[in-house]
Amino acid sequence: MLNWERAGAILSLFIPAVWQEHAKSSSPFPQFLWDDHHGVRYKRRGQSGPVLSHLLDSAAVAAGRPDLRVEVLFESLDREVRIEAVAVRRVECAGRGDPDHLPGAARRISQHKTNKTIEKNMKIVIIGGSGLIGKKLVKNLRQRGHEVVAASPSSGVNTLTGEGLAEALVGASVVVDVANSPSFEDKAVLEFFETSGRNLLAAEAAAGVGHHIALSVVGTDRLLASGYFRAKMAQENLIKASAIPYTIVRATQFFEFVGAIAQSATDGQAVRLPPALMQPIVSDDVAAALAEIAVAEPLNGTVELAGPEPIHMDELVRRYLSANRDARKVTTDVHAGYFGTAVNDQSLIPGDHPRLGPTRFQDWLSRSVPQR
Numbered sequence: 368m369l370n371w372e373r374a375g376a377i378l379s380l381f382i383p384a385v386w387q388e389h390a391k392s393s394s395p396f397p398q399f400l401w402d403d404h405h406g407v408r409y410k411r412r413g414q415s416g417p418v419l420s421h422l423l424d425s426a427a428v429a430a431g432r433p434d435l436r437v438e439v440l441f442e443s444l445d446r447e448v449r450i451e452a453v454a455v456r457r458v459e460c461a462g463r464g465d466p467d468h469l470p471g472a473a474r475r476i477s478q479h480k481t482n483k484t485i486e487k488n489m490k491i492v493i494i495g496g497s498g499l500i501g502k503k504l505v506k507n508l509r510q511r512g513h514e515v516v517a518a519s520p521s522s523g524v525n526t527l528t529g530e531g532l533a534e535a536l537v538g539a540s541v542v543v544d545v546a547n548s549p550s551f552e553d554k555a556v557l558e559f560f561e562t563s564g565r566n567l568l569a570a571e572a573a574a575g576v577g578h579h580i581a582l583s584v585v586g587t588d589r590l591l592a593s594g595y596f597r598a599k600m601a602q603e604n605l606i607k608a609s610a611i612p613y614t615i616v617r618a619t620q621f622f623e624f625v626g627a628i629a630q631s632a633t634d635g636q637a638v639r640l641p642p643a644l645m646q647p648i649v650s651d652d653v654a655a656a657l658a659e660i661a662v663a664e665p666l667n668g669t670v671e672l673a674g675p676e677p678i679h680m681d682e683l684v685r686r687y688l689s690a691n692r693d694a695r696k697v698t699t700d701v702h703a704g705y706f707g708t709a710v711n712d713q714s715l716i717p718g719d720h721p722r723l724g725p726t727r728f729q730d731w732l733s734r735s736v737p738q739r
């Protein structure tokens with residue numbers, strides 16, 4: 368008969384065993400509950416948190432305590448701290464079923480409130496760590512106590528040639544790829560994201576990296592008439608085809624990119640732009656979201672990031688130029704493209720459940736434009 372002593376004993380065996388045994392077999396989870404730790408089997412790492420939650424809930428029911436619910440989340444994939452990485456997020460108790468009545472390992476886990484320990488000492492490599500997003504992400508993750516490597520050609524790491532890559536990845540748990548191609552010419556940009564993607568994913572597999580995160584663009588699959596978006600699509604497809612657990616983060620256009628949009632549409636003093644809807648986001652909010660995603664479990668899927676409010680492209684650029692006292696005039700033209708590619712109100716807008724950055728365009732403009 369399973370009781371809390373037995374559940375605690377199982378847990379103390381189970382937790383280290385999760386990582387030793389995961390991915391070796393496809394035996395279904397419930398066998399484990401009544402088996403010893405050698406029976407632990409997982410198909411995918413991504414299921415571990417919910418599976419552990421289910422284990423504890425099942426144990427509670429089996430022990431005659433269905434009122435006690437325990438939810439478990441894996442906060443980290445760092446091999447060194449995997450056991451620490453199991454954090455009980457929510458313990459709802461009724462009657463005398465408080466966490467203190469849990470024996471041994473179960474109690475220790477329940478008292479491990481959040482991911483403070485896990486949040487330290489992870490080695491995280493930021494590919495493109497010297498770029499707009501990269502610099503902010505490096506700073507953010509260092510402030511959280513991680514060992515962060517800012518990797519890019521200026522620090523001797525080149526994903527295109529492979530130079531310095533294996534060395535940078537030694538001992539890394541997580542890689543965040545926020546690099547960008549120096550050239551946006553169709554052939555060059557495709558070569559950049561394909562070759563870099565292949566080199567990076569192969570080096571990560573060799574180093575045993577547990578989570579690959581890449582920054583892509585909302586609407587990539589709708590904009591394949593553009594060479595840049597075909598290259599981003601190729602980058603995403605390589606990630607999905609690799610065996611490394613991943614999270615693809617598609618962001619909308621950065622506020623900082625609005626000047627480049629204006630420039631691309633400029634002819635003399637005229638800026639010809641379509642009224643297509645956008646929902647841009649500030650780079651700080653992108654970096655903050657990426658930092659959270661970097662220390663969370665891989666989604667093996669895609670998440671979208673956007674700013675707090677939709678705005679038409681022509682109006683966005685008009686406001687930007689006006690705040691910068693730029694004399695160029697925006698002309699609205701439904702036939703004008705976005706860097707030459709046709710767009711409509713759906714092209715650049717996220718789906719139903721994006722994560723929203725809090726910063727409003729107007730607030731950013733007032734902060735970033737020098738006051739005269």
Ligand SMILES: NC(=O)c1ccc[n+]([C@@H]2O[C@H](COP(=O)([O-])OP(=O)(O)OC[C@H]3O[C@@H](n4cnc5c(N)ncnc54)[C@H](OP(=O)(O)O)[C@@H]3O)[C@@H](O)[C@H]2O)c1
Binds near residue numbers: 524
């Ligand atoms: N701009 C937008 O509105 C927007 C919107 C959504 C998503 N994104 C995505 O966001 C990502 C980051 O954009 P960003 O504006 O932060 O980029 P960025 O400021 O242009 O920085 C590019 C970074 O890539 C690095 N890099 C260039 N060639 C490299 C190579 N061969 N190997 C390794 N690193 C290399 C650069 O390193 P060095 O400094 O050493 O050359 C730099 O750190 C891009 O993938 C882009 O597709 C952009």
